[in-house]
Amino acid sequence: xxxxxxxxxxxxxxxxxxxxxxxxxxxxxxxxxxxxxxxxxxxxxxxxxxxxxxxxxxxxxxxxxxxxxxxxxxxxxxxxxxxxxxxxxxxxxxxxxxxxxxxxxxxxxxxxxxxxxxxxxxxxxxxxxxxxxxxxxxxxxxxxxxxxxxxxxxxxxxxxxxxxxxxxxxxxxxxxxxxxxxxxxxxxxxxxxxxxxxxxxxxxxxxxxxxxxxxxxxxxxxxxxxxxxxxxxxxxxxxxxxxxxxxxxxxxxxxxxxxxxxxxxxxxxxxxxxxxxxxxxxxxxxxxxxxxxxxxxxxxxxxxxxxxxxxxxxxxxxxxxxxxxxxxxxxxxxxxxxxxxxxxxxxxxxxxxxxxxxxxxxxxxxxxxxxxxxxxxxxxxxxxxxxxxxxxxxxxxxxxxxxxx
Numbered sequence: 001x002x003x004x005x006x007x008x009x010x011x012x013x014x015x016x017x018x019x020x021x022x023x024x025x026x027x028x029x030x031x032x033x034x035x036x037x038x039x040x041x042x043x044x045x046x047x048x049x050x051x052x053x054x055x056x057x058x059x060x061x062x063x064x065x066x067x068x069x070x071x072x073x074x075x076x077x078x079x080x081x082x083x084x085x086x087x088x089x090x091x092x093x094x095x096x097x098x099x100x101x102x103x104x105x106x107x108x109x110x111x112x113x114x115x116x117x118x119x120x121x122x123x124x125x126x127x128x129x130x131x132x133x134x135x136x137x138x139x140x141x142x143x144x145x146x147x148x149x150x151x152x153x154x155x156x157x158x159x160x161x162x163x164x165x166x167x168x169x170x171x172x173x174x175x176x177x178x179x180x181x182x183x184x185x186x187x188x189x190x191x192x193x194x195x196x197x198x199x200x201x202x203x204x205x206x207x208x209x210x211x212x213x214x215x216x217x218x219x220x221x222x223x224x225x226x227x228x229x230x231x232x233x234x235x236x237x238x239x240x241x242x243x244x245x246x247x248x249x250x251x252x253x254x255x256x257x258x259x260x261x262x263x264x265x266x267x268x269x270x271x272x273x274x275x276x277x278x279x280x281x282x283x284x285x286x287x288x289x290x291x292x293x294x295x296x297x298x299x300x301x302x303x304x305x306x307x308x309x310x311x312x313x314x315x316x317x318x319x320x321x322x323x324x325x326x327x328x329x330x331x332x333x334x335x336x337x338x339x340x341x342x343x344x345x346x347x348x349x350x351x352x353x354x355x356x357x358x359x360x361x362x363x364x365x366x367x368x369x370x371x372x373x374x375x376x377x378x379x380x381x382x383x384x385x386x387x388x389x390x391x392x393x394x395x396x397x398x399x400x401x402x403x404x405x
Contacts, residue, residue: 001029001034001035001082001083001084001365001366002034002035002037002080002081002082002083002084003026003029003034003035003036003037003082003083003084003086003365004036004037004038004039004076004077004080004082004084004085004086005022005026005036005037005038005039005085005086005087005088005111006038006039006040006066006073006085006086006087006088006091006096006100007019007022007038007040007087007088007089007090007091007096007111008040008041008066008067008090008091008092008093008095008096009040009041009088009090010040010041010042010043010044010062011023011038011040011060011062012040012043012050012052012054012060012062013043015043015216016090016216017113017167017263017264018088018089018090018111018113018114019090020165020167021113021144021165021167021263022086022088022111022165023054023056023058024165024166024167024358025165025358025361026038026056026058027056027058028358028359028361028362029361029362029365030056030057030058031056032359032362034362036057036058036059037058037059037060037061037076037080037082038058038059038060038061039061039063039066039072039073039076040060040061040062040063040066041062041063041064041065041066041067042062042063042064043062045064045065047062047064049062049063049064050062061076066096067091067093067095067096068095070095070096070098070099071099073096073099073100073103074099074100074102074103077100077103077104078103082104082107083107083365083370084107084108084109084139084365084368085100085103085104085107085108085109086109086111087100087108087109087110087111087138088111088113089110089111089112089113089114089117089118090113090114090117091117092116092117092125092126093126094119094126094128094131094134097110097119097131097134097135098130098131098134101134101137105137106139106370106371107139107370108134108137108138108139109138109139109140109141109142109364109365109368110135110138110140110141110142111142112141112142112143112144112148112152112160112260113144113148113260114260115148115151115258115260115281116257116258118135118151118152118155118156119131119132119134119135119156120132120135120155120156121151121154121155121156122155122258122300123151123257123258123281125302125312132156132157135156135158136156136157136158138158139368139369139370139371140161140364140368141156141158141159141160141161142160142161142162142163142361142364143160143161143162143163144162144163144164144165144260144261144282145162145164145260145261145282145285145286146162146285147260147261147281147282147284147285148160148260148261148281148282149161149162151258151281161364163360163361163364164261164356165356166353166356166357166358167263168266168267168270168353168356171350171354173270173271173350174242174246174271175271175272175346176242176245176246176248176271176272176273177249177250177271177272177273177274177338177342178249179249179332179335179338179339181249182209182247182248182249183209183210183211183233183244183247183248183249184201184202184205184208184209184210184211184248184249184250184252184328185210185211185212185213185244185245185247185248185249185250185251185252186198186210186211186212186213186251186252186253186254187212187213187215187244187251187253187264188213188214188215188216188217188218189212189213189214189215189217189218189222189226190215190217190218190219190222190309191217191222191256191299191313191314191316192217192255192256192257192299192314193215193217193253193254193255193256193257194252194253194254194255194256194278194296194319195212195222195225195226196316196319197252197254197296197319197321197324198210198212198252198254199225199226199229199232200319200321201252201321201324201325201328202229202231202232203229204321204325205231205325205328205329206230206231208231208249208328208332209231209232209233210229210231210232210233211232211233211234211235211244211247211248212226212232212233212234212235213235213236213237213238213244214234214235214236214237216309217309217311218309219307219308219309220308221308241264241267242271245267245268245271245273248268248273249273249332250273250274250275250276250328250331250332251264251265251268251273251274251275251276252276252324253265253275253276253277253278253283254276254277254278254294254296254319254324255277255278255280255283255296256278256280256296256297256298256299256314256317256319257280257281257298257299257314258280258281258282258298259280259281259282259283259286260281260282261282261283261285261286262277262282262283262285262286262287263286265277265283265286265287266286266349266352266353268345269287269288269290269345269346269348269349270346270349270350270353271346272342272343272345272346273342273345274292274331274338274341274342274345275287275290275292275345276292276294276324276327276328276331277292277293277294278293278294278295278296279293279294279295279296280296280298287348288348288349288351288352289348290341290344290345290348291341291344292327292331292341294323294324294327295323296319297317297318297319298317299314299315299316299317300315300317301314301315302314302315303315
């Protein structure tokens with residue numbers, strides 16, 4: 001097969017969990033002899049355009065301002081003639097989805113990672129009825145978890161196939177978790193991820209050391225707020241996540257927006273680290289029934305302006321930090337409780353990851369047939385027979401008899 005993937009996210013270098021997951025699927029397809037290409041934007045407005053072939057044999061073409069130059073995508077589809085065009089949800093304005101549909105309406109597969117990028121549902125940053133219809137007309141929709149599949153069914157009125165990207169490496173996984181020393185760690189501290197809860201915990205618990213690993217949402221203001229507290233360290237990007245997890249006591253995930261899954265929660269649990277998480281979307285699914293899931297008031301509104309990270313500015317919602325403080329004190333005040341949660345977390349994560357199959361994406365594509373997905377017909381209008389004239393009723397009965405014959 002020939003596979004072309006497009007997303008409005010950098011793939012050279014790759015950034016973010018969705019990008020990593022997509023590349024794993026493509027790498028497996030390439031190993032199986034399928035020809036894979038990626039059309040994506042450059043890593044920043046000033047980054048040079050380039051076409052490179054990565055270590056897995058995947059051709060990655062980086063285009064400056066791709067969302068404004070969708071003709072490039074349409075031409076690439078026309079030239080490559082892929083069997084399947086994978087459109088990843090990192091396409092907040094849905095321009096790539098529209099361009100791909102215009103070029104290959106019978107060969108689209110929608111990869112639904114982050115609910116904020118979907119064109120439908122209460123979490124969407126850019127609801128779009130027309131784009132929602134295009135998602136429904138894809139040959140398949142792939143969700144990374146049961147939570148997102150249910151969300152897609154409820155708000156997108158489309159059936160999704162659940163395929164979780166097997167992005168956790170191979171066993172044995174190292175075992176971390178130190179009851180007596182280490183950071184209380186947060187990944188990607190920013191407003192939507194719950195930095196307000198993180199900072200308030202640091203103020204209330206000065207006896208512990210906190211660390212925030214800056215990510216795609218961390219603004220200069222977020223860095224200043226963390227650096228202003230004496231027991232908080234600001235960490236920058238690392239080569240591998242184990243460099244940070246190895247120095248952590250536990251992971252804090254006070255996310256305030258609808259999470260698609262919670263990849264870092266699963267990565268931490270695999271390494272025996274306790275995770276205290278909010279009940280935001282797929283985080284509950286990622287926790288796999290382990291303890292320390294805390295209800296939060298989700299962010300529901302965003303301003304029309306953008307922050308320094310080119311993200312819509314969220315309108316913060318006051319949170320009750322007391323349950324988070326109680327959870328930390330319980331875990332770090334009782335060695336037996338800490339060890340038990342470490343073991344519960346690792347056991348649940350290993351069980352989940354051991355069932356993942358990198359070949360599921362290939363298997364799905366091999367079962368699909370080309371052609372636009374059927375669009376559900378609108379319900380027929382109800383007819384009040386009492387309001388028909390005798391002549392209209394007679395004509396209606398003749399037509400019905402004709403259909404039955």
